[in-house]
Amino acid sequence: MTKVARYLFLVLTSLLLIGIVVQVYLVGLTMLGGQSGMMGYHNGYGLLLGPVTLLIILPAYLGRLPSSVKLFSWLSFATYFVMLVLANARQSAPFAAALHPVLAIILFAITISQVIRAWKAVREPLGTAAQRASQSEVAGMGESTAR
Numbered sequence: 001m002t003k004v005a006r007y008l009f010l011v012l013t014s015l016l017l018i019g020i021v022v023q024v025y026l027v028g029l030t031m032l033g034g035q036s037g038m039m040g041y042h043n044g045y046g047l048l049l050g051p052v053t054l055l056i057i058l059p060a061y062l063g064r065l066p067s068s069v070k071l072f073s074w075l076s077f078a079t080y081f082v083m084l085v086l087a088n089a090r091q092s093a094p095f096a097a098a099l100h101p102v103l104a105i106i107l108f109a110i111t112i113s114q115v116i117r118a119w120k121a122v123r124e125p126l127g128t129a130a131q132r133a134s135q136s137e138v139a140g141m142g143e144s145t146a147r
Contacts, residue, residue: 005062010118017111053080079107
């Protein structure tokens, strides 16, 4: 089950990464390609990415991935949610809404990091990441008690 969850995490994070690139392409078509009708596709496709950001969280836990991966999975979902709110604030708060593409860049960076971590997790034997995490926690506890 753990190995399957890790593969699922890799697939979902990869899909999210591809989805972000497609989103940027659709905006590029709208703004620079003279295809004003593509913004509707950007909006609709963006709504499809929301469930992916939420689904990423479950295999992070089932795959027994390090706590930093779990944290970044939650951060991906939170970033997406704020982006959605900001995109809908175009009329009422345009300066806040302008943060939407900035958050897209942040989400892209987080997702690249997650794909790399997922790839490493799939390739390493089960238990290795958990053993490393517990060893670093024990080492950290030893340092704090030695003071």
